[in-house]
Amino acid sequence: xxxxxxxxxxxxxxxxxxxxxxxxxxxxxxxxxxxxxxxxxxxxxxxxxxxxxxxxxxxxxxxxxxxxxxxxxxxxxxxxxxxxxxxxxxxxxxxxxxxxxxxxxxxxxxxxxxxxxxxxxxxxxxxxxxxxxxxxxxxxxxxxxxxxxxxxxxxxxxxxxxxxxxxxxxxxxxxxxxxxxxxxxxxxxxxxxxxxxxxxxxxxxxxxxxxxxxxxxxxxxxxxxxxxxxxxxxxxxxxxxxxxxxxxxxxxxxxxxxxxxxxxxxxxxxxxxxxxxxxxxxxxxxxxxxxxxxxxxxxxxxxxxxxxxxxxxxxxxxxxxxxxxxx
Numbered sequence: 001x002x003x004x005x006x007x008x009x010x011x012x013x014x015x016x017x018x019x020x021x022x023x024x025x026x027x028x029x030x031x032x033x034x035x036x037x038x039x040x041x042x043x044x045x046x047x048x049x050x051x052x053x054x055x056x057x058x059x060x061x062x063x064x065x066x067x068x069x070x071x072x073x074x075x076x077x078x079x080x081x082x083x084x085x086x087x088x089x090x091x092x093x094x095x096x097x098x099x100x101x102x103x104x105x106x107x108x109x110x111x112x113x114x115x116x117x118x119x120x121x122x123x124x125x126x127x128x129x130x131x132x133x134x135x136x137x138x139x140x141x142x143x144x145x146x147x148x149x150x151x152x153x154x155x156x157x158x159x160x161x162x163x164x165x166x167x168x169x170x171x172x173x174x175x176x177x178x179x180x181x182x183x184x185x186x187x188x189x190x191x192x193x194x195x196x197x198x199x200x201x202x203x204x205x206x207x208x209x210x211x212x213x214x215x216x217x218x219x220x221x222x223x224x225x226x227x228x229x230x231x232x233x234x235x236x237x238x239x240x241x242x243x244x245x246x247x248x249x250x251x252x253x254x255x256x257x258x259x260x261x262x263x264x265x266x267x268x269x270x271x272x273x274x275x276x277x278x279x280x281x282x283x284x285x286x287x288x289x290x291x292x293x294x295x296x297x298x299x300x301x302x303x304x305x306x307x308x309x310x311x312x313x314x315x316x317x318x319x320x321x322x323x324x325x326x327x
Contacts, residue, residue, distance in 0.1 A: 006036035006124060007103040011067065011091035012111050014045045017053070018279035019253065020111030022270045024062045027109075030118045033061025036107075041067040041098055043088050053277055067091055067098060079198035089205050092176070093191040096184045106183060109243075110174035112251055114263060117242040122177055122224050125327060129182040133218040133326060135225035137172035137206075141316035142229075160200050161211040169321075171217060173206045174245050175225040186216060218326040222318075231259035232300050234309050238322055253281060255289035258296040 008027060010020040017040070024038045031038075040057075042050060042064055053064050071094045072087060080087070092108050099106070107123050127133055143154035143165055155165040163170060178186070186209075194201050194208035201207035222230055226241035228248040235241075244263065246252045252260035253267045271281070284292075303309055313319050 003100045003102045004035065004037045005102055005104040006107075007039060007099055007105065008036055008107045008109065008123065009039040009041065009095060009099065010109060010111055011041045011043070011088055011095075013043045013086065013088050014049065015280050016086070016088070016111045017042060017045075017049075017064075018271065018274060018277070018281050019251075021053070021057060021062070021274050021279075022253075022267065023109065023111050023113045023115075024057070025060065025270060025273070026113075026115040027119065027123075028060050028062070030115060030120060031123055036061075036123060037100075037103070038062045039099065040064045041091060043067045043072075043091060044069055049277070053274075056273060056277070065098065067094075071097075074195060076195075076198060081199065081202050081204070087204070089173075090191075090194070092173070092205060093187040093194075096180055096187070099180070104180050106176075106178050106180055108176040108178075110245065110247075112246040113174065114244040114246070114252065114267070115242065116226075116244050117240065119224070119242045122220070122242070122327060125177055127177050127179045127182065127218070129179050130185070131182055131216055131218050132176055132178035132186060132213075133220050134171035134173055134176050135220040135222055135325075136321055137170050138227050138229040140170040141318050141321075144316050145312075157202055161207060163210065168214065169217070169219060170210055171206075171213070171219075172225055172227060172245070172247070173209055174227075174247060175220075175243060177220075186212070219321065219324065220327055221322055221325040224327070228259065232303060233313060233318070234303075235313070235318065237309075238313060238319060250284050250289070250292055251282070254284045255286070255292075257284075257289050258293050 012020045020040050024040060038061060050064050050066060057064060072090060095106060139154050143151050158165045158170055189212045190208040193212050221239055222235055223239040223242050225243060225245050227245045246260060250257045252263040256264040
């Protein structure tokens with residue numbers, strides 16, 4: 001089996017294997033298998049599932065590999081923050097141990113994503129050694145203008161990581177681009193920070209990476225990590241999304257829900273090749289979907305007021321970040 005220097009990879013447990021497969025398949029629409037390998041590292045699953053899934057995925061150049069749970073043994077679970085963030089995300093710290101030696105350029109991506117335009121410019125980007133590329137998390141923009149208790153809580157969290165809420169960025173690590181050589185040192189530093197400061201790391205590895213990333217991160221445009229809130233901010237007026245990131249519940253596959261209603265049907269179609277695996281996927285009822293859509297319309301009604309959205313994009317620093325983005 002011949003592998004490529006360019007690598008796209010996911011880390012998941014069985015509960016998120018199906019979304020990861022669908023995401024990987026969406027990237028194959030643009031990235032041919034002779035230009036980049038795709039690996040899905042699966043934690044805590046038996047070899048029979050991996051073998052059955054590989055029968056379907058390997059012809060697409062998508063390889064599912066077992067990730068030993070021993071990588072997580074040094075983590076004190078009693079100190080781990082209760083969060084929506086799964087422990088599996090810590091696995092990205094060990095990518096250089098898992099990937100073939102030939103893998104020189106790494107593109108890591110969460111499973112709740114969908115390539116909606118050609119991502120080649122980022123996949124094949126030359127990341128300088130000692131650096132990595134990531135896009136701002138939406139809470140970074142929100143906290144800059146929020147006078148609420150929630151805003152205070154976010155700012156306190158950022159300060160606990162040694163960040164200045166008004167000056168330092170805070171990135172979302174659901175999509176990362178890096179060189180293998182550079183990532184080994186960065187991930188080692190971040191994992192050590194996580195072990196030493198587990199109680200501070202509300203978002204596990206994302207917290208740790210942000211804490212040690214100053215001077216090492218290249219800022220990506222939101223087009224490469226177009227998170228759910230960006231739809232409500234109408235950020236597509238400023239940039240053209242290439243990768244959707246369904247980073248808030250309900251997910252795009254759960255039901256026809258705002259703001260991803262146009263994704264639901266093609267997502268269900270993309271699931272079909274993997275139906276025989278009987279993998280878990282969380283859906284919500286029609287009633288729950290209707291309630292979410294009503295609440296969403298009510299919550300974001302103010303954004304329909306003329307000039308509100310352009311003003312918000314400006315005063316939060318979103319426009320400035322887009323103009324200054326490395327890519």
